[in-house]
Amino acid sequence: MAKVFGHIEGHPVGSLYQRRKELSDAGVHAPLMGGIHGNSREGADSIVVSGGYRDDEDYGDLIVYTGHGGQENGRQVRDQDITDPGNAGLVRSELEGHLVRVIRGASGDTEHSPSSGFRYDGLFRVESHHSKIGMDGYRIWQFRLVAAGASEEEDVTPFHGDTAHDPAPRRPVNTQRVVRNSAVTQLVKQLHKGQCQMCSQILTVPGDSSYSEGAHIQAVGHPYNGPDVLENILCLCPNCHVLFDYGARYLTDDLRVVDGVRHEEIGELRTHRKHKIDTRFVRHHRGRWVATD
């Protein structure tokens, strides 16, 4: 079943459905079984949150959603795998900025779920993901989903024939990635003069400037709750920042850089005497991607 991102015409937020079959016929959540409709190539376009995984957390506009797999009779009996098609689909949606339809079922969180059947609760952004040892003692993958604001659909100019230079009507695009900056982030970038602490690159641009990004080691926001302090921020080039945020790079306690796909050391972090890194944050980040050591 092809993925269809966004709202489904005729099915506004708040629509109610008694059975999975109705959700499927409507195209709001296509599969009759399974919480995630997705795969690694296209992404995931919808999920059902219905209390099937006890590590789920539902705060209304923020959901910490447990991925697919490893269950028998409602309990985890083995580790989940990030390459499971549903889980990999949510990763792809995160990477692409695809918004995911969230459907809540009656057996989910009592405060935020419908009293019976299923309810379409709108579009959510996959902000981040991580693994951890769940309540049943096995590794699970979790996705931080945040309700998409109206401002998340912005405009670009489309093309009509070859009138490329005329302003034209507009259509929506999604945000794929947002990089933020704060006073302490700027300080880190200044100390390193814009040089990436992982690959040593400096992206020099015309106008006496260079471009670098501040990367939080322990991510900010629930469920990570990392602080915005010097000891928790790296100066990275955009490429290493992406790789670090998605677990393709992590650090050892002695600040060696590890490739998170092959789990091989590939170098060491550049340091600066005025910029100490706190090992607690390094461990928190590493714990999101590899078994706790």
Place this chain on the structure above:
Amino acid sequence: MAKVFGHIEGHPVGSLYQRRKELSDAGVHAPLMGGIHGNSREGADSIVVSGGYRDDEDYGDLIVYTGHGGQENGRQVRDQDITDPGNAGLVRSELEGHLVRVIRGASGDTEHSPSSGFRYDGLFRVESHHSKIGMDGYRIWQFRLVAAGASEEEDVTPFHGDTAHDPAPRRPVNTQRVVRNSAVTQLVKQLHKGQCQMCSQILTVPGDSSYSEGAHIQAVGHPYNGPDVLENILCLCPNCHVLFDYGARYLTDDLRVVDGVRHEEIGELRTHRKHKIDTRFVRHHRGRWVATD
């Protein structure tokens, strides 16, 4: 004078000032002379828009602001330089996502300017910049400034002592960079399987995915008005995307890649038979950074 970003306490949007001296004493725009308060290291924190440059365009929430230099008696008599401290300051603010205070003077655009003196008109984001031959026949640098929405100040968790793992009060951060995605952008990335058309890198992340970005060649939005079509989009890694967007990379008509700082060819664009590039867009992008050839 140190740069102070953001609103100045006691000086809300709409505040009126009769003279530059009052603006300066208030700290809303520190220098008594000059339209831009900035330098390449700190960025620019405020500008005055007062009709001094005839290439300026003021649409209220969108201003195309001409940089500093090259004028005598209100006319351009030589090219402007992007390394002029004010101009380089606006580039730095763009790179960092710093918001810039905009003050309009009575001699600016009749529709959007105060009837006398100066008015503080709030915080603007520097979205992009470019050079072009201005009305007087000399090269000028221009900055696209967009009124910052309330949503541009977002929250992160700060640090208190070593209670790093407690959620804590929040404080504002700016957006440094936003990457957008659309259906046609996705298609370009799929055709190239996430491989950068400039440096050939593939950023592989755990979960059977790779990360790449769609980069518009002729930028979208006024004053560029590039279309969101296949022929106007490149599949780039984040580093090459940043370099391309800030003029540190541009293309020749035969799709060779040029370093925009040293103006030396450094390679050629990878192509795909189903993804043709339109030379008009290549020329438009190049024209923003180098003398029209």
